[in-house]
Amino acid sequence: MRYLTVGTVEGIKTISHGAGDFAAGEAQLTEKERQEGSLIELPVVLIGIVPIYNLSDVHQELRLSGEVLAEILLGDVKMWNAPQIAKLNPEITLPSLPIQVINRPGGKGSNYVLTDFLSKVSSKFRAQIGTTASPKWPVGQAAERSSDMADKVKSTPGSIGYVEYQYAVKGNIPQAAVLSPSGKFVRASTTTISAACQAAEAPRWNNFSASLTNASGTDSYPITSFTWIYLRTQSSDPARATALGDLLDWIYTDGQRYAGEEGYAELPPPLLAAVRKKAKELK
Numbered sequence: 001m002r003y004l005t006v007g008t009v010e011g012i013k014t015i016s017h018g019a020g021d022f023a024a025g026e027a028q029l030t031e032k033e034r035q036e037g038s039l040i041e042l043p044v045v046l047i048g049i050v051p052i053y054n055l056s057d058v059h060q061e062l063r064l065s066g067e068v069l070a071e072i073l074l075g076d077v078k079m080w081n082a083p084q085i086a087k088l089n090p091e092i093t094l095p096s097l098p099i100q101v102i103n104r105p106g107g108k109g110s111n112y113v114l115t116d117f118l119s120k121v122s123s124k125f126r127a128q129i130g131t132t133a134s135p136k137w138p139v140g141q142a143a144e145r146s147s148d149m150a151d152k153v154k155s156t157p158g159s160i161g162y163v164e165y166q167y168a169v170k171g172n173i174p175q176a177a178v179l180s181p182s183g184k185f186v187r188a189s190t191t192t193i194s195a196a197c198q199a200a201e202a203p204r205w206n207n208f209s210a211s212l213t214n215a216s217g218t219d220s221y222p223i224t225s226f227t228w229i230y231l232r233t234q235s236s237d238p239a240r241a242t243a244l245g246d247l248l249d250w251i252y253t254d255g256q257r258y259a260g261e262e263g264y265a266e267l268p269p270p271l272l273a274a275v276r277k278k279a280k281e282l283k
Contacts, residue, residue, distance in 0.1 A: 007107035009133050015039065015230050021244050023230040026109030027133050028209050038233045040282070042275055043208055043226035044251055046197050046265035048165040048188040049113045050175040050223070052153050055080065057095055058174075061187065063088045065179040066121030066214070066222065072099055072160060073118070074128060075139035080158065088179075095158075102152050102161035105142045106134030113225040114162055117213035165193065166263025182218045189221070193265040196224035205270040208278065227264070231282060248279040 006014065008025025015023040016037030029041050051064055064072075068084045071077040077084050081094040104111050112133040119126040129135045143149035146163050150171045153161045165188045168175045177185035186192050199217035200210050212224040229251070235241035252275060256266040267275065 007133070008109035008112065009107035012037075012039075012230055015232065018232075021231075021235075021240055022247075024227060025112075025230070026225045026227055027112040028211065028228075029230065039230055040233050041209055041228035041230050042248075042279060043267060043271070044229050045227050045256070045259040045267065046193050046212070046224060047113070047227050048193040048221050048224050048265075049110050049117075049162050050165050050168050050188045051160060051162050051178065052150070052168050052173045052175050053160045054153050054155075054157055055095060055097075055174070056157065058092055060089075060092050062092070062174065062176040063179070063185045064176040066118055069176075069178070070118045070122035070125035073101060073103070073137065073140070074125060075101070097158040100156050100159040101137075101140030102143050102149060102156065102159055103135075103137045103140040104149065104162075105144060108133055109225075109227070110146065110162060110164065111135055113213065113223060116211055116225075117223045120214045164263075165189075169263055178222045180218070180220055180222050181214055181216055182220075184218050186219065186221050188223075190260065190263075190265040192219050192221035193224045194268060196220035196222070197226075197265070197268055197271070201268070201271055205268075205274050208275060233282065245279075245282070248282075252276045252279060 008027045011023030011025050012033060014020055029039055033039055051069060053062060065088060071084060078099055080097045080099055086094055115129055115135050116131045119131045143152050146167050149161045149163050150167045150173060153159045154171060154173055175188060177187040180186045195217055196212050196215040199215040199220045200212045201207060214222050252272060260266045
């Protein structure tokens with residue numbers, strides 16, 4: 001196997017042009033991409049995108065709403081002790097420190113998930129940026145890879161960024177709890193990420209392209225998404241199709257356990273059964 005580490009958008013473009021056997025990422029396919037590339041997306045695992053920050057004098061967990069996070073990323077809230085942040089964190093003495101925004105460049109799945117969430121909770125963000133893997137960020141400096149983002153936040157006092165949950169855990173980087181639709185501040189974990197999927201998918205468990213952001217439920221982490229595998233619906237090479245089918249079999253059996261060990265959340269059993277059935281139909 002040869003695996004190229006490209007962003008979500010580049011992966012979709014590559015598989016659409018007939019190169020490679022699959023791609024993966026966190027952006028929903030458009031109807032145009034499905035039709036013109038004869039593509040389908042199948043969920044593989046669940047991820048959470050978490051706001052991470054560097055405030056050495058703050059030892060309690062920071063709380064952020066989607067609306068305030070949007071204002072920070074738009075450059076409208078510039079200081080850590082701004083009233084909007086202080087109101088959400090009355091028990092914390094926030095520093096009078098400029099916020100250093102670190103974001104991701106275009107084409108990244110984490111951008112898509114975050115902007116999908118922020119577009120649902122902030123009309124201003126929806127109007128200025130919208131749901132996209134390639135947002136035109138008005139402020140901040142870019143970090144190419146998730147590991148770069150984690151390193152930059154860890155080394156930059158007053159910074160804020162966003163990464164997949166496992167990068168925050170493995171890097172021991174403080175992450176903010178995010179306000180959910182139920183009015184509760186929820187911290188990302190494999191349990192709260194799974195709860196968001198449960199809330200969005202149950203009881204039918206058949207919407208393989210569903211957006212999981214801002215899901216209902218008191219324990220649902222608001223910035224949750226599927227990671228999808230993008231596949232062509234037909235293959236002209238029987239041997240490669242068989243090999244890909246074997247890979248999918250592994251992904252939806254033993255592979256789920258390994259994903260859990262790496263900090264992703266496994267697909268809930270009812271959804272896993274439905275996706276396995278769909279994957280077998282592609283062979």
